[in-house]
Amino acid sequence: MFHIPFHSIRTVTTAHLAQTMTLLSLTSNELQQQIEAELASNPALEMLDEKRCPTCKRLLSPRGICSVCSRPSQSSPEEPIVFVSTREVEYYGGGAREDDYGDDMGSAACDDLPTYVLRQIAPDLEAGDRKLAAYILTHLNEDGLLTVKLIEVAMYFHVPLARLEAIKRIIQRADPIGVGSDSPREALLVQLDVLAENGRVPDLARILVDEHLDAVSRRQFAELARLLHVPAEKVRAAAQFIGENLNPYPGRSSWGDVRSVASQQTGVYYRPDIIIGRLDDQPDTPLVIEILFPMGGTLRINPLYREAIHQAEEEQKGPMREDLERASLFVKCLQQRNHTMQRLLQRMAVLQREFILKGNKHLKSITRASLSKELEVHESTISRAVANKAVQLPNGRIIPLADFFDRSLSARVALKELITTENKPLSDAELVGLMAQRGFSVARRTVAKYRAMEGILPAHLRQSSGASYG
DNA sequence: CTATGGCACGGATT
DNA sequence: AATCCGTGCCATAG
Numbered sequence: 168m169f170h171i172p173f174h175s176i177r178t179v180t181t182a183h184l185a186q187t188m189t190l191l192s193l194t195s196n197e198l199q200q201q202i203e204a205e206l207a208s209n210p211a212l213e214m215l216d217e218k219r220c221p222t223c224k225r226l227l228s229p230r231g232i233c234s235v236c237s238r239p240s241q242s243s244p245e246e247p248i249v250f251v252s253t254r255e256v257e258y259y260g261g262g263a264r265e266d267d268y269g270d271d272m273g274s275a276a277c278d279d280l281p282t283y284v285l286r287q288i289a290p291d292l293e294a295g296d297r298k299l300a301a302y303i304l305t306h307l308n309e310d311g312l313l314t315v316k317l318i319e320v321a322m323y324f325h326v327p328l329a330r331l332e333a334i335k336r337i338i339q340r341a342d343p344i345g346v347g348s349d350s351p352r353e354a355l356l357v358q359l360d361v362l363a364e365n366g367r368v369p370d371l372a373r374i375l376v377d378e379h380l381d382a383v384s385r386r387q388f389a390e391l392a393r394l395l396h397v398p399a400e401k402v403r404a405a406a407q408f409i410g411e412n413l414n415p416y417p418g419r420s421s422w423g424d425v426r427s428v429a430s431q432q433t434g435v436y437y438r439p440d441i442i443i444g445r446l447d448d449q450p451d452t453p454l455v456i457e458i459l460f461p462m463g464g465t466l467r468i469n470p471l472y473r474e475a476i477h478q479a480e481e482e483q484k485g486p487m488r489e490d491l492e493r494a495s496l497f498v499k500c501l502q503q504r505n506h507t508m509q510r511l512l513q514r515m516a517v518l519q520r521e522f523i524l525k526g527n528k529h530l531k532s533i534t535r536a537s538l539s540k541e542l543e544v545h546e547s548t549i550s551r552a553v554a555n556k557a558v559q560l561p562n563g564r565i566i567p568l569a570d571f572f573d574r575s576l577s578a579r580v581a582l583k584e585l586i587t588t589e590n591k592p593l594s595d596a597e598l599v600g601l602m603a604q605r606g607f608s609v610a611r612r613t614v615a616k617y618r619a620m621e622g623i624l625p626a627h628l629r630q631s632s633g634a635s636y637g
Numbered sequence: 638c639t640a641t642g643g644c645a646c647g648g649a650t651t
Numbered sequence: 652a653a654t655c656c657g658t659g660c661c662a663t664a665g
Contacts, residue, residue: 609657
């Protein structure tokens, strides 16, 4: 059964459970819609203005306390700070309706991706440019790449090419970064630019992507090293960086079939629901985990409405009571959801600290079941809480929350390392031995599967990446 | 004969 | 109860 945290046991109805469960599995933008709908249909609910912390701009708790700035004297940096926040949720939710986006979007009732991108960039565009952007966005293929030439669009609309190029540049920097590029190469370059602004990027990466993408994907590191007059090791490192941080097909990062497409699972994802950062961006400080709440302000029951019941006509009282009941249920469910998410992430951050800070290699395989035991909730609660949510890590990467439970990720990373540093192509059977040494006991067949997932060719088709003489 | 990929089964996960 | 994942067996390619 469903475990309720002790302090919130009270009027627990089945409706409560059902609604909490559904709310739990919602993304923050879905939650936003849910809340908006509820707010619109139920007069007993009201949204208080948001109050923000003057120093860090994060949302204050109803009592006016900022979770970050006035945090209790943290005893250890291991303990993460977890809180619900609205920071950085900058939807163009205001006046934007679908019909603002122009009429020429074709019959293709836009997939998620075009609308999603358009929402982000709409505020940055003139009204006229929005139409152009919408047009461009409807000509993306499933990989998120452009299927028309800008020059054609320019002729079609009779606008200068430069204007379209400017729009394209804006699109490319929107969330699945690199979306709207002409080629995987261009997408990668944009991603590199953006990453370079936020952090360090191997200097080789750019030239590799720009001029030698083919060779990189064939893993001809030795030749590249010779060509570029740099150590092979640097080439490998840069190539690895590219593989881990960039995604040549920005569109493929949508939910669902992530793992089936070989080597695409390290993609760029959509808007995060959770942001993990470090306090003041200092190393060795507690992790700050923000569970994004899609709307500013605090949701509560309208006290005036409660008053109004007493003065209402007798036959009105019934329906009004119901409204009130629904409202308080909804608020409770929301609190419940936030509470669960907080506890979940709190625990998760402790368990997977290494992974969060140092990357895939350090992922511990935790199962949802084990976590549910620790937190004393039902397994399905964890499942729902984890489903369909994206986390932004301190290094800026956005991954599905479910990746925290990937049983084989660290094994795959190890495998990739083995292969990229091999001197002669190793057969799957040989890899089994090496993997065992590193603490991964897997079957030969499984090595083959991991290889496939990472998009690594079988041994006999692999270029020797070490010295050409064996 | 060796290295791989396909299919299918069973146990774990959801 | 449905689905996913690791693995064993077998066919096939080199």
